[in-house]
Amino acid sequence: MASPPSLLRLRPCPCPPLCGRSRSRSQHLHLSRQSLHPLTSPRTCRHPVAAPVAERLVPRRPGTGRWTGIVACRCSYDAENGPPTPPPDMEKSLDEWPVLRRWDVPWEWPTISLTMVACAVSFLLTGMVEQSILEQLGFQVGEATLDEKAEVLFLGQFSTTAVVLGSIFGITNTFRPFSDDIFRYKFEEPFKLQNGWLLWAGIGLLVAIIAIAFAGAAMTFLNGEMPHRETNSLVILLPLIGSSGISTACLLGITGVLAPILEETVFRGFLMVSLTMWFSTPYAVLITAAMFAFAHLTPGEFPQLFVLGVILGFSYAQTRNLLTPIAIHSVWNSGVILLLTFLQLQGYDIKELLQAS
Numbered sequence: 001m002a003s004p005p006s007l008l009r010l011r012p013c014p015c016p017p018l019c020g021r022s023r024s025r026s027q028h029l030h031l032s033r034q035s036l037h038p039l040t041s042p043r044t045c046r047h048p049v050a051a052p053v054a055e056r057l058v059p060r061r062p063g064t065g066r067w068t069g070i071v072a073c074r075c076s077y078d079a080e081n082g083p084p085t086p087p088p089d090m091e092k093s094l095d096e097w098p099v100l101r102r103w104d105v106p107w108e109w110p111t112i113s114l115t116m117v118a119c120a121v122s123f124l125l126t127g128m129v130e131q132s133i134l135e136q137l138g139f140q141v142g143e144a145t146l147d148e149k150a151e152v153l154f155l156g157q158f159s160t161t162a163v164v165l166g167s168i169f170g171i172t173n174t175f176r177p178f179s180d181d182i183f184r185y186k187f188e189e190p191f192k193l194q195n196g197w198l199l200w201a202g203i204g205l206l207v208a209i210i211a212i213a214f215a216g217a218a219m220t221f222l223n224g225e226m227p228h229r230e231t232n233s234l235v236i237l238l239p240l241i242g243s244s245g246i247s248t249a250c251l252l253g254i255t256g257v258l259a260p261i262l263e264e265t266v267f268r269g270f271l272m273v274s275l276t277m278w279f280s281t282p283y284a285v286l287i288t289a290a291m292f293a294f295a296h297l298t299p300g301e302f303p304q305l306f307v308l309g310v311i312l313g314f315s316y317a318q319t320r321n322l323l324t325p326i327a328i329h330s331v332w333n334s335g336v337i338l339l340l341t342f343l344q345l346q347g348y349d350i351k352e353l354l355q356a357s
Helices: 051-057 090-095 109-136 146-175 197-223 233-240 245-275 281-295 299-319 323-345 350-356
Strands: 028-031 036-039
Touching (some): 109 245, 146 245, 197 323, 233 350, 245 299, 281 299, 323 350
């Protein structure tokens, strides 16, 4: 395949006495972000490497068409042996450790700051508007049934999720088109070994169960007892757990669907991806996990939430698919609600179990 004229321009060698051969057989190529510029070589008299071969040697960023770096090299080959091939392990090395690759983020720090502030303001304003609407409708929390309370909580979480995600997508969509691994929700190839979202969700969930159990045991060993959990959101939701089918369905919708979609899109899909502009992916995972744990406002559970955030971050970095952390988060939350509902129906005091666990 012939190379585009804009990518490869050949200049004759100005030093034929040194080369001792035809000018057209001596070239020195310089690879840059935008083009291939030939530089003459006084010592070699070989055919230049064509642009398609150079593109194999210096790959572009996926989906952007831009060079990944600036490379200066003497790319030439003997006419008898044909064009060179890339080193046998170069393409393999580029695909190794996908969990460590950074994202090609199109926005800068002002957009990141504005978006995070918009998310926080949207969250607070939505709660205030909901409270005002309920007061205008004459809704009294003390007089409402458990099912009515569960329905109000579900509607509140739904509106908060819609407003916050609308703020994120409304700001970031101005930068489209961007890389296809940003805000990616794809159901295809769920069991692919390298980046199957369902496969890695299962692996991440198993690791999360083991790691969080160890974190809880370590906290118990260091503190002598588990921290008090009265501020835990589960304790607040205890009256609704197992009270009726409607309440259970609303709780599952809140904790197993809406909350995972919202939190993973904000923390992993936007914040963690944006941090890879300045930090390596592992550091971005750790920073995001710490902010994720702080955002839950439960200091006694910070270690467990931090561990969960780390696992969610690395699972997303491996697959580049937000369905992976969403699935882990959803199964974790839903499993807790279903387990507590089962224990409640069996006659156990789940409040006492939560405080003693």
